[in-house]
Amino acid sequence: MLNIALPKGRLGEKVYDMFARAGYPCPALLENSRKLIFENEEAGVRYFWVKPSDVAIYVERGAADIGVAGKDILLEYRPDVYELLDLKTGICRMAVAAKKDFRDDTTRALRVATKFSNIAEHYYLSKGRDIDIIHLNGSIEIAPILGLSDVIVDIVETGTTLKENDLIVYDTVVPISARLIANKSGSRFKGGEIDRLVAEMAKIVEEKE
Amino acid sequence: MKTAEFTDGTDPILNGLRTLYASRGYTHYKMNKFEEYDLYAGNKDFLISDSVITFTDGTGKLLALKPDVTLSIVKNTPDTVNGTKKLWYNENVYRVAKGSRSFREIMQVGLECIGSVDGVCVREVLSLALNSLKTVGGACVLSVSHLGILNELMDSLGIPDAERPALLGLIGEKNLHELGSALDRLGVGKEKADLLLSLPVLRGSTEEILASLNEALHGLVSKGTLSEFTSVLGGLAGEKEIVIDFTVVSDLHYYSGFVFKGYVEGIPASVLSGGQYDRLMRKMGKRAGAIGFAVYLDLIGQYQKSTTAFDADVLLLYDASSSAAAVCAEADRLVADGKSVRTASVVPEGLSFRETVTMREGKVI
Numbered sequence: 001m002l003n004i005a006l007p008k009g010r011l012g013e014k015v016y017d018m019f020a021r022a023g024y025p026c027p028a029l030l031e032n033s034r035k036l037i038f039e040n041e042e043a044g045v046r047y048f049w050v051k052p053s054d055v056a057i058y059v060e061r062g063a064a065d066i067g068v069a070g071k072d073i074l075l076e077y078r079p080d081v082y083e084l085l086d087l088k089t090g091i092c093r094m095a096v097a098a099k100k101d102f103r104d105d106t107t108r109a110l111r112v113a114t115k116f117s118n119i120a121e122h123y124y125l126s127k128g129r130d131i132d133i134i135h136l137n138g139s140i141e142i143a144p145i146l147g148l149s150d151v152i153v154d155i156v157e158t159g160t161t162l163k164e165n166d167l168i169v170y171d172t173v174v175p176i177s178a179r180l181i182a183n184k185s186g187s188r189f190k191g192g193e194i195d196r197l198v199a200e201m202a203k204i205v206e207e208k209e
Numbered sequence: 210m211k212t213a214e215f216t217d218g219t220d221p222i223l224n225g226l227r228t229l230y231a232s233r234g235y236t237h238y239k240m241n242k243f244e245e246y247d248l249y250a251g252n253k254d255f256l257i258s259d260s261v262i263t264f265t266d267g268t269g270k271l272l273a274l275k276p277d278v279t280l281s282i283v284k285n286t287p288d289t290v291n292g293t294k295k296l297w298y299n300e301n302v303y304r305v306a307k308g309s310r311s312f313r314e315i316m317q318v319g320l321e322c323i324g325s326v327d328g329v330c331v332r333e334v335l336s337l338a339l340n341s342l343k344t345v346g347g348a349c350v351l352s353v354s355h356l357g358i359l360n361e362l363m364d365s366l367g368i369p370d371a372e373r374p375a376l377l378g379l380i381g382e383k384n385l386h387e388l389g390s391a392l393d394r395l396g397v398g399k400e401k402a403d404l405l406l407s408l409p410v411l412r413g414s415t416e417e418i419l420a421s422l423n424e425a426l427h428g429l430v431s432k433g434t435l436s437e438f439t440s441v442l443g444g445l446a447g448e449k450e451i452v453i454d455f456t457v458v459s460d461l462h463y464y465s466g467f468v469f470k471g472y473v474e475g476i477p478a479s480v481l482s483g484g485q486y487d488r489l490m491r492k493m494g495k496r497a498g499a500i501g502f503a504v505y506l507d508l509i510g511q512y513q514k515s516t517t518a519f520d521a522d523v524l525l526l527y528d529a530s531s532s533a534a535a536v537c538a539e540a541d542r543l544v545a546d547g548k549s550v551r552t553a554s555v556v557p558e559g560l561s562f563r564e565t566v567t568m569r570e571g572k573v574i
Contacts, residue, residue, distance in 0.1 A: 060477065060478075061477050062476075062477025062478075077308075080478065081382070082382055082383040082384075082456070083382045083383065083384040083387075084383055084384075085386065086386040086387075182383075183477055184456075184472075184477075184478065184479070185472045185473075185474075185476060185477050185478060185479070186477065188350045188352065188452075188472050189348060189350070189472075189474045
């Protein structure tokens with residue numbers, strides 16, 4: 001039996017559809033109920049919904065054998081897990097955005113507002129730019145408008161929110177998509193089952209392309 | 210019923226490991242709790258967590274509570290290439306756990322083999338690592354890789370040194386999609402790229418993998434490295450728990466040849482980690498070779514199933530009408546019967562006992 005952690009929400013439903021088409025269905029999962037754990041003994045899978053940012057923790061700590069997490073979460077928290085497949089869904093990018101009239105004043109530290117402090121730090125370190133990280137938990141776009149920060153580092157999907165707030169993208173930090181991850185210890189004891197699932201999921205990803 | 214059932218969860222494992230290492234002539238190495246901070250400041254990447262508890266002693270020297278044992282052993286072991294020092298230790302180390310800011314005291318057991326490290330030493334250490342996992346109990350796997358093979362292959366593929374840590378990271382994640390893109394970006398031809406891409410996902414028995422590796426890596430990896438790898442692992446092919454697995458990677462600044470990690474079913478991370486750290490030896494100005502491993506008893510303890518549902522066999526409940534001599538005599542009698550006994554005048558909160566014996570006026574009722 002493989003335990004699979006799925007991210008709650010639209011991305012989770014999309015990737016469940018991929019699992020189902022790959023031969024690992026569990027229709028009860030999509031029923032409107034308060035249940036959190038769903039099992040299909042015949043297919044050898046047990047799914048559970050968790051907060052998207054928690055998937056990697058469930059997998060790293062072995063409560064789930066595999067899971068689906070965004071590359072943003074993997075880069076930010078650096079869990080010690082296998083990253084087995086790019087599912088090529090949930091595609092977006094981590095970007096630097098700022099007000100239209102932004103000009104980088106290199107005589108002082110750049111104030112960067114973000115939910116992804118590690119990614120932002122790593123990115124600016126690679127550029128040799130001194131920064132002052134302002135860690136926020138939401139509504140990041142408001143920071144440059146109110147003068148809290150010079151730029152933001154955040155996920156950009158369509159760019160609509162940025163546009164509506166008069167912000168523009170200055171640089172792409174890294175492209176993001178959903179990744180299939182696995183626990184390193186579990187993979188050694190359930191290797192055959194995980195390999196089969198990865199092979200079937202790879203076919204679904206290829207079909208999509 | 211033996212009272213040993215109620216010992217600390219990892220004590221029997223520690224005893225088993227102690228016996229195991231002593232049986233192969235490894236000497237118990239006891240060290241000072243403190244170490245000069247400079248030792249860690251110069252080798253931060255070697256540490257699992259880079260936070261160290263420091264303090265200044267009476268002479269103004271900056272000292273640290275040990276976050277690691279290997280560095281101290283290397284520092285304190287005379288440099289010799291004639292003969293080998295074989296040591297084992299169990300020591301407390303002080304580290305910050307991942308995702309936390311607090312220090313924890315962690316019991317670590319391990320062994321080091323320092324000096325002239327030959328095929329016998331490597332094979333012996335791998336066998337001891339496997340037997341350490343077996344001592345923990347349950348199904349286990351010892352995943353073995355060789356950094357020399359990966360490094361020499363990357364030499365042949367023309368991969369610059371600066372790119373190697375990132376590529377090793379991707380190999381360690383089995384992240385073939387990003388590894389493929391990185392090799393493409395570095396201009397590595399498809400055939401050679403496919404060879405590196407095949408290493409994290411090798412399948413088959415040890416003999417099959419060794420045969421295919423020898424064929425595929427011929428001319429790309431030196432004969433010496435390949436034959437060292439083949440002879441040690443070929444000799445251990447009968448041990449089904451030893452698996453060739455190139456996703457085990459370590460820092461190239463410290464490790465050079467064999468590297469390995471041990472896993473036990475039901476524990477989500479490696480419980481054993483080790484390898485040949487000749488490069489650390491050079492960094493510390495030593496000519497000798499070295500191989501060793503550590504077993505993480507704290508991690509094992511966290512996931513160990515409780516062997517008993519009880520805190521003691523008997524709760525001996527007494528009141529003021531029973532004399533101390535009578536209560537203690539009854540407790541001694543129960544202990545002599547092989548039972549563990551908790552004496553109490555009121556039922557202890559939150560504890561459970563197999564049976565309760567009540568005493569009134571010096572007699573069991």
